[in-house]
Amino acid sequence: MGKNLYQKVWDDHLVGTLENRQCQVFMALHLIHEVTSPQAFGMLKDKGLKVAFPERTFATVDHIIPTDDQSRPFQDEMADRMISVLAESTQTHGIEFFQPNSGSQGIVHVVGPELGLTQPGMTICCGDSHTSTHGAFGCIALGIGTSQVRDVLASQTLAMDPLKVRRIEVQGTLGPGVTAKDVTLHIIRTLGVNGGVGFAYEYAGPVIDQMTMEERMTVCNMSIEGGARCGYINPDQTTFDYLKGRERVPLDAMFEAAVERWASYASDADASYDDIVIIDGGEIEPTVTWGVTPGQAINVRERVPDPSTVSGLDQELMSDALRYMQLEPGAPIAGTAIDVAFIGSCTNGRISDFQAVAQVIKGHRVADGVRAIAVPGSEKVDAEARALGLDQVFTEAGFEWRLPGCSMCLAMNPDKLVGDEVCASSSNRNFMGRQGSATGRTILMSPVMVAASAVSGCVADARVVFGLEQSS
């Protein structure tokens, strides 16, 4: 019986077994940012400890950075202080810091892959749940808490229980206008927001095989929203082609040797799994959320569910979600008025996301009364978009083109919803209050669906708005 990637990477990084029988696992790469790390450096100091492997930790700022004016000091004093603390800590401990205007700053899960820091077969961790993104390269990539950030700084290891592995095969082909975001929302809708608890997800099948690396990152990014501790895709030629020539990837003969090693981590054909789920890619449609968890989703042609069709706590929760969202049971989700459109985040803030929207939005205009912002995921994405003139296309369509950061995905910077505004968002969470207002409402969807909704002033099917069905 062969091994799957999870088992191979785990075994390769295993240091030993702890007294409570947890495993001690080495972390090949550690990424840090300004929100969950300052406290960890404080904990190290309290214990008189040093960073064990500073060359394996990389820092950037993303969560709190403004996207309009990044000149220092920021208007928000505490935000400024958090960045200063990170800058000081990284300097003290000899950690490389991709600071604003370095050309490499950005959302931590955009930066790692685009620099080539993220490489197949690694264990990767970061004090951020969307670390699962890096699984797209065939990594075990884990979101961790601050005390664990401390553990990794001090020892480069984590105490962990092994996970089970569920293979999710997406068969068939996707229809026109259906994107990686729709695939991941569909999977979460099918398996539930806690369906993945205890599992690593291995995404496979023809639909996944045909995806670009950026699409694969979108899928793996949302693994955590399905409750999975991590998600990964086996490395293949698409992975190696993406990595070739990236700043931190070895060159020439060393690259060839690296590819051979990377390929060896892929799951064996006869690998065993704890569970296998088959999804028909042909059945996936552009998907949007109606509630307050990413699993409360329907396809854009469906109607908002009716609580009277379920019972007990389920009914209560559905009613609560609809009350919060101010949606009528049984009403079509298409046509729901929006106030804000947000394209960005570690889920959908990469160059291909902006290219996909730019291709369809030319000649369209953001509807009156809709505030639309496009936030590139990194300085590199921003530079590439500008070089391609995408910022112009967005601006001409009525979007504001902003500076890189997490922005309205979690609204720790000044980009927030106001009151009970509705936001069509390419981000990853529609939790109550997630976008900065305690009554703000989020409808998750793909970037092209956000664009279609922005120009329509309401939730709309991108295939219809942009004529995508005819063009394919």
Add this chain to the structure above:
Amino acid sequence: MSDLHQRSGRAVYVPGNDIDTDRIIPARFLKCVTFDELGPALFYDERFESEGASKGHVLDAPQHTGASVLISDVNFGCGSSREHAPQALQKFGFKVVIAESFAEIFHGNCTTLGIPCLKMAAEPRGMLADLVTQLPEAEMLIDLQTKTLIFANQSFNFDMLESSREAFLSGRFDPLDELLVAKSKIAEVAARLGNVSMSR
């Protein structure tokens, strides 16, 4: 060593499935460089109107003041990895959380901070929640060794992640000291793997 395997205190039931860490501690309270001030911000937007008036949340009900055991439902602590969530619970006064299931990052964070996460199935949990609501002044006694909870003369069974239970029973729920013991083995693994992400 009874203090290691026993916990006691009054409890409060906060109903809901998929209660995410954004609800437990909204992102704006993450603007801090220490965790010290997080207690009062626990469940802030569920407890207070934007201008600070109380919404009459169960956590603010006088009969539940001082409760140290929080009972909730399915998939508690999902979403963001923010340790600020268990930190806020702990600073508010909670020492134990009971739910049907927990999101894993949250569970790990709780364990490291010394907060046992007890798993209890829907039916007994529902009975326990009802009893706690009727008898807010009564204390429960939790035994991690036997995985039983006594409340109002009734016994309830719960489950725990075994590695977490063992960590509590030995008092070593914070793994850092033990992780540091393996220094030479860690160096071996690091050397064998090499560092392929080249620092510049």
